[in-house]
Amino acid sequence: MSAYTPSETSRRSGFSLDTLRYYERIGLLSEVDRTPGGQRVFSDHDLGWLGLLRCLRDTGMPINQMCRFAELARTGDDSIADRVELLRAHAEAVEEQMALLERQYGHLRDKIRYYESELAARS
Amino acid sequence: MSAYTPSETSRRSGFSLDTLRYYERIGLLSEVDRTPGGQRVFSDHDLGWLGLLRCLRDTGMPINQMCRFAELARTGDDSIADRVELLRAHAEAVEEQMALLERQYGHLRDKIRYYESELAARS
DNA sequence: GCTTGACCTGGAGCGCGCTCCAGGTGTCAG
DNA sequence: CTGACACCTGGAGCGCGCTCCAGGTCAAGC
Numbered sequence: 001m002s003a004y005t006p007s008e009t010s011r012r013s014g015f016s017l018d019t020l021r022y023y024e025r026i027g028l029l030s031e032v033d034r035t036p037g038g039q040r041v042f043s044d045h046d047l048g049w050l051g052l053l054r055c056l057r058d059t060g061m062p063i064n065q066m067c068r069f070a071e072l073a074r075t076g077d078d079s080i081a082d083r084v085e086l087l088r089a090h091a092e093a094v095e096e097q098m099a100l101l102e103r104q105y106g107h108l109r110d111k112i113r114y115y116e117s118e119l120a121a122r123s
Numbered sequence: 124m125s126a127y128t129p130s131e132t133s134r135r136s137g138f139s140l141d142t143l144r145y146y147e148r149i150g151l152l153s154e155v156d157r158t159p160g161g162q163r164v165f166s167d168h169d170l171g172w173l174g175l176l177r178c179l180r181d182t183g184m185p186i187n188q189m190c191r192f193a194e195l196a197r198t199g200d201d202s203i204a205d206r207v208e209l210l211r212a213h214a215e216a217v218e219e220q221m222a223l224l225e226r227q228y229g230h231l232r233d234k235i236r237y238y239e240s241e242l243a244a245r246s
Numbered sequence: 247g248c249t250t251g252a253c254c255t256g257g258a259g260c261g262c263g264c265t266c267c268a269g270g271t272g273t274c275a276g
Numbered sequence: 277c278t279g280a281c282a283c284c285t286g287g288a289g290c291g292c293g294c295t296c297c298a299g300g301t302c303a304a305g306c
Contacts, residue, residue: 006253017253018295037302039253052234058227063293077245084238091235094228101224104181105217111175112214115207122200129283140283141265160272162283186263 002044003033009042013050020050026063028053028070059094125167126156132165136173143173149186151176151193182217 010017020040023029029049033041056066069086072079133140143163146152152172156164179189192209195202 016295019293021254022294035302037254039302055227055230055234058223059231077241080238080242080245084235084242087231087235087238091228091231094224094231098221098224098228100181101217101221104178105214105221107178108182108210108214108217111178112207112210115203115210118200119203119207122203139265142263144284145264158272160284162272 004042004047006040006042009040009047009050012047014054015050023053026067028063028066030070030074056090059090060097061090065090127165127170129163129165132163132170132173135170137177138173146176149190151186151189153193153197179213182213183220184213188213 004012006017006020009015010020013020015023020029024032029046032046033043035041053066056069065086069083072083072086127135129140129143132138133143136143138146143152147155152169155169156166158164176189179192188209192206195206195209
């Protein structure tokens with residue numbers, strides 16, 4: 001169980017220092033350990049959790065939904081069923097998002113091809 | 124060359140009335156035709172352009188980049204090379220976005236599977 | 247002990263992309 | 277002609293997700 005400074009945690013998680021503090025403030029990150037002097041000390045467990053948060057953020061989950069997830073996680077094992085349900089719903093949303101993205105990416109490629117042919121015709 | 128009311132244009136494009144007006148205001152949508160009384164009349168050409176805007180928005184292009192694209196489009200055929208370059212750069216960004224999304228979707232599925240096994244073990 | 251740089255807090259501010267509002271005008275069916 | 281409803285303008289406001297700031301404290305190397 002290693003200990004990490006705030007800046008190292010920032011580097012490893014990809015969240016800025018301000019964002020880490022913000023996440024703690026809004027309850028996304030619960031009660032990080034402190035030195036006697038009050039500076040934060042992050043654990044491997046915190047880093048793991050941050051990794052999950054990053055995954056959720058990158059897949060577009062809004063903050064308030066992540067807060068609900070965090071809240072469930074704090075209530076212990078009894079909430080696992082609820083958590084898995086939340087994640088499944090999110091996974092479905094992500095699937096739709098990917099489908100839309102791919103469809104629009106196709107249109108984008110079509111448009112590029114069209115412009116390229118215009119370009120060729122003009123030269 | 125059909126004509127469309129604002130509300131019909133909204134319905135067809137998926138942009139709200141306010142958004143259509145906003146887009147015109149910031150130059151994303153240039154000089155929409157008007158009735159003698161001053162109400163907007165959208166053309167097939169406008170709808171086509173809105174379709175492109177939708178494609179760009181759905182793939183995450185920021186507004187200011189779309190404005191630059193619109194500006195190029197207004198300058199005529201000479202800007203086609205610049206436009207295609209802009210679109211190609213964007214397409215690359217979209218590819219990265221899709222790759223990240225798929226990677227994180229994988230992690231999400233892993234997490235769900237992990238929770239499910241926890242759930243099974245507890246029952 | 248002193249310096250330096252990382253870190254602390256509470257709170258204000260920001261950039262984005264709309265969205266809403268008030269107060270007025272246009273259009274069209276009956 | 278009238279009523280009802282769609283639409284107009286300029287400008288303010290909002291929700292999100294951070295980000296920045298001032299003014300101070302802590303920790304570690306010399």
